[in-house]
Amino acid sequence: MTAPAGYHLAQVNVGRLRTDTDDPRVAEFMANLDRVNGLGKRMPGFVWMMEGSGEPGTGNTEAKIDGDPRFVSNLTVWEDVESLERFVWGTIHKQFYEKRAEWFETLGEMHFAMWWVPEGHRPSLDEALARLDHLKTHGDSDHAFGWSYLKEARMWQTHACAPVAAE
Numbered sequence: 001m002t003a004p005a006g007y008h009l010a011q012v013n014v015g016r017l018r019t020d021t022d023d024p025r026v027a028e029f030m031a032n033l034d035r036v037n038g039l040g041k042r043m044p045g046f047v048w049m050m051e052g053s054g055e056p057g058t059g060n061t062e063a064k065i066d067g068d069p070r071f072v073s074n075l076t077v078w079e080d081v082e083s084l085e086r087f088v089w090g091t092i093h094k095q096f097y098e099k100r101a102e103w104f105e106t107l108g109e110m111h112f113a114m115w116w117v118p119e120g121h122r123p124s125l126d127e128a129l130a131r132l133d134h135l136k137t138h139g140d141s142d143h144a145f146g147w148s149y150l151k152e153a154r155m156w157q158t159h160a161c162a163p164v165a166a167e
Contacts, residue, residue: 007116012128015104045083050075
């Protein structure tokens with residue numbers, strides 16, 4: 001499914017850390033948030049990212065889900081599928097993705113969703129979580145979808161890691 005004219009691609013990714021954010025067992029993840037997020041912001045096709053407090057090394061860890069400080073989220077908007085794919089599978093981000101089982105619990109359910117948003121729209125975390133819930137309940141649709149729904153998405157097929165944490 002190609003982006004409708006006048007639309008961008010939004011994505012939300014949530015996970016639950018195995019420990020609190022100040023625990024040494026997640027120190028590598030926390031220490032690299034600014035590096036990986038900064039790279040994403042400099043990528044061609046990047047449009048917007050939900051920001052946390054702005055404090056270095058915190059990413060969006062302060063945007064608690066259901067009041068749980070160990071649930072963390074990432075919410076971004078991209079010009080197109082290819083731009084998001086390049087970032088996820090073609091940069092250092094992939095190295096951190098491969099290590100996610102060290103830092104995140106296995107949720108046993110969908111934790112990632114994408115959907116089209118009108119250019120200029122900045123989705124809220126509540127909106128993103130509603131899209132994720134819709135995907136969990138109804139499967140892929142124009143309302144919310146995963147990588148396999150996008151015919152133009154190719155990199156995930158060859159670069160994605162085995163579904164270990166939260167898939």
